[in-house]
Structure formats: structure tokens, C-alpha cells
Amino acid sequence: MPAWIKYTISVFSICTVLFLGLNKAGELARPQDFDSDVWTNYYAEEDNTINTVLIGSSSMYRYWIPTQAYEEQGYTSMLIGTAAQDIRLAPYLMEEAAKTQDLDLFVVEVRSIIIRGDVTKIKDEHYNYRMEVMTSGMRPSSTKFEMIQKYYRADEKSKFELMFPILKYHDNLLTFDRQVLIDRLNQGTDEFKTGRQRAKITKIKEPVFESDGQLHLSDETLGYIDDIEAKAEELGVKVLLVATPYYPSRGQASKQLQLDEYIASKGYDYLNMNNVLDELNLDYSTDFYNSKHVNIAGAKKVTTYLAQYIEDNYGLQSKLTDEQKQSWTDACDAWADEECSLMAEWEKYKKENE
Structure with a gap:
């Protein structure tokens, strides 16, 4: 072998080792925030074992319990959900998610368009912080770069x-408790498969969706939906757009109706769960922790309905071997204990509110 080829291989090998080392060090140094764990939790799952990925803000991750969906319907799911997530990022998150999993379906929450409004008007420091935390566990790639x-x-x-x-x-490596670094070095799959619910109860009014006669959403904003659909088509993966239950202001209600009309005109797969409230059987005195999010009791109801809807319309089939199923069995057992604790806390809130 010519010397120049040996030299090139050596340089490439060294660069690869350095790249992998920098990436691993970055994972260890990422902020201590659940949102920074989202990607490391996702990458920890064995390749090609996840059926569907649910993408969005707290309007998604507070509503979906992956272990419950697995027990009820038999398919696997993971949440790529982060606080105040910008819907414009969804196509990039979809692309990254498809690199390690042979996905059957994306479920993308679209209510953030309604709640967050014009994201360009959010202060830079607030917007950047949420993006920094979310991307800190994401592997370097052309997708992340773009x-x-x-x-x-x-x-x-x-x-x-x-x-x-x-x-x-890098300073975090010096300030973090030693145990934090050890835990991250030994990190496996997420204990609850990314479930993250709350027990608090806030009584809210039953929502009313009426138009104020104005068009609040710009063509550019509505175009974010088209970008999601285009990316799903490019990746060859089906996508279901979802709006989860909430209590809107008058302006938000009008935006929601405008969004519904636009999606219907495009013929995209869409489930606005605010239109199936009777089927969900949500109790507005006990099943929400604020006007925009359900608590553990509400999440259980939403998960049951949405998991069945996905099964009925997409017929997802488990990809797991018997050995791989054990990871989900363990997660279901762990979640059963967590759910018991959350429901006990929920019962206390319920009694206090009676």
C-alpha cells in the first residue's frame, strides 16, 4: 500500500476518533434539563425498533404516554417533545429521527402555531435558550447544521x-456533580420511554371554538404545515397532524378554526381532538393542570383514544424481537409505579378542590 494512502487513512482515523470524542464529551456536558435528554434518550433505543415518533411541544408530550400505548395497542413510540418547540423545526427533527429508526408514522402537534403566535416576535434570549437545550443532545450532522x-x-x-x-x-464538566457524569456515561434507554406527566389539577371551562371573522394566520405560517408534509413525503413516512385538547382564548379559537380549514383544504391527515371531546370523556374539573395542558388523568384518556385512532388508521405492527420486548416490559413496570404515585397525588388535588 502506498505511503500516501496509509497517511490518509491514519489522518482520517484520528479525525474520526476526535470527532466521536468531542461528540461524547458534548453529551456529558449538556445542560441538566429534561429537554436536553430528548435526543440522547432517542438514540439509546435500538435501531429500527420504534414504530412512530411524536413531535411537538408540551402540547404533545403532556398528552401521550408511550408505555400505555404499547400495552394497549402493541406498537412502540417515542416523544421528541420539548418545551416551547418551534414548529418550523419539525422537518429537521423528522429527518434526524428517521436516521436510526425505520419509522411507520410521524405524529406532529400543530397547536403550537395557535398558542405561540408569530415566533419571530419571541425575544432572542428566550427563543435561543429553548433551541440550545433541545439541540444539545443532538448528534452533529448536516441536518443539525442546517x-x-x-x-x-x-x-x-x-x-x-x-x-x-x-x-x-465545557465548564459543566468541571461544575457537575461527579455522579451526574457517571450516570450519563452509563445512560441506557429512558426509564419511562419519554413519558412525562403531571398530577396537578386546575378547573377550566369547557372550550368553545367560534370565529371572530378575522384571518389571523399568515400564508407563511400556514406554509409550515406544508413543509412538514413535504418532508414526510421525502422520507417516505406517513404523517398525522394532531391538535390536542385545550381551552382557547377567543383569538386562539379563531386561529384554530382557520388552521382546521386550511389543513382540510389540503387533504392532509389530521385529527383535531377538540372535535371529539365527547369520545375523549375529559372532565374539565379534574383532567387539566392548566388551560392548555392535561394532567395524568387527562393524558391517560387522550393516550387511549389517540393510540386506538393510530391503530385503526395506520395498522402499526410491532418490530420487536422477544429480547427487545423486555426493554418495553421493564419500562411498563416502571411506569406503573410512577403512574400510581402520580394518581395518588392527583387524588389529593381532587379532594382539595371538592
């Missing part, structure tokens, strides 16, 4: 640091 370049509101130096989190968060 997303950061397009939407991260910072100079090129800051964008480069976000691409390789060790550059941004």
Missing part, C-alpha cells in the same frame, strides 16, 4: 459552538 444556520439567532461563532456542545458547555 437547522442551526437557519433558525438560531446568533453569530457564526455561537452557531459553531452549538453544533459541537462541548465548546459551549
Whole structure:
């Protein structure tokens, strides 16, 4: 073998080791925030074992319990859900998710268009923080690079640091408790398969959706839905758009109706769960923790309905071997204990509110 080829191989090998080392160090240094764990939890799942990925903000992850859906319908799911998630990022998250899993379906929450309004008006510091946390556990890739370049509101130096989190968060390696680093080094799959519910109860009014006669959503905003559909088609994966139950302001109700009309005109697969409230059997005095999110009791009802809807319309089939099923059995057992604790807390809130 010529010397120049040996040299090239050696340089490439060294660069690869350095790249992998930087990536691993970045994972260890990422912020201590559940949202920073979303991607590391996802990557920890064995390749090609997940049927569907649910993408969105708290309007998605507070409503869906992956272990419950698995027990009731037999298919696997994971949440790529982060607080205040910008819907414009969904196509990039879909692309990244499809790299390690042979997915049958994306479920994308669209209510963030209604609740967050014009994302360009959100203060840079608030917008950037949520994006920093969400991407900190994401592997370096062209997908991540393009997303950061397009939407991260910072100079090129800051964008480069976000691409390789060790550059941004290296001080954490010195300040984190030693046990945090050990736990991250030994991190396996998420104990609850990304379930994250709350027990608190807030009584709310039954929602009313009426138009105020105005068009609040711009063509650009509605185009975000088209971007999601285009990415799903490019990836060859079906996509279901979902709006979860909430109590809207008058303006939000009008936006919701405008969004519903647009999606219907396009013929996209869409489930607005605010239109099936009787079937959901939600109790507005006990099943929400604020006007925009359900608690554990509400999440159980929503999960049962949505899991059945997905099964009826997409017929997902389990990809798991007997050995792989054990991971989900363990997660279901762990969640059973967590749910018991949450429901006991929920019962206390219920008695206090009576």
C-alpha cells in the first residue's frame, strides 16, 4: 500500500476518533434539563425498533404516554417533545429521527402555531435558550447544521459552538456533580420511554371554538404545515397532524378554526381532538393542570383514544424481537409505579378542590 494512502487513512482515523470524542464529551456536558435528554434518550433505543415518533411541544408530550400505548395497542413510540418547540423545526427533527429508526408514522402537534403566535416576535434570549437545550443532545450532522444556520439567532461563532456542545458547555464538566457524569456515561434507554406527566389539577371551562371573522394566520405560517408534509413525503413516512385538547382564548379559537380549514383544504391527515371531546370523556374539573395542558388523568384518556385512532388508521405492527420486548416490559413496570404515585397525588388535588 502506498505511503500516501496509509497517511490518509491514519489522518482520517484520528479525525474520526476526535470527532466521536468531542461528540461524547458534548453529551456529558449538556445542560441538566429534561429537554436536553430528548435526543440522547432517542438514540439509546435500538435501531429500527420504534414504530412512530411524536413531535411537538408540551402540547404533545403532556398528552401521550408511550408505555400505555404499547400495552394497549402493541406498537412502540417515542416523544421528541420539548418545551416551547418551534414548529418550523419539525422537518429537521423528522429527518434526524428517521436516521436510526425505520419509522411507520410521524405524529406532529400543530397547536403550537395557535398558542405561540408569530415566533419571530419571541425575544432572542428566550427563543435561543429553548433551541440550545433541545439541540444539545443532538448528534452533529448536516441536518443539525442546517437547522442551526437557519433558525438560531446568533453569530457564526455561537452557531459553531452549538453544533459541537462541548465548546459551549465545557465548564459543566468541571461544575457537575461527579455522579451526574457517571450516570450519563452509563445512560441506557429512558426509564419511562419519554413519558412525562403531571398530577396537578386546575378547573377550566369547557372550550368553545367560534370565529371572530378575522384571518389571523399568515400564508407563511400556514406554509409550515406544508413543509412538514413535504418532508414526510421525502422520507417516505406517513404523517398525522394532531391538535390536542385545550381551552382557547377567543383569538386562539379563531386561529384554530382557520388552521382546521386550511389543513382540510389540503387533504392532509389530521385529527383535531377538540372535535371529539365527547369520545375523549375529559372532565374539565379534574383532567387539566392548566388551560392548555392535561394532567395524568387527562393524558391517560387522550393516550387511549389517540393510540386506538393510530391503530385503526395506520395498522402499526410491532418490530420487536422477544429480547427487545423486555426493554418495553421493564419500562411498563416502571411506569406503573410512577403512574400510581402520580394518581395518588392527583387524588389529593381532587379532594382539595371538592
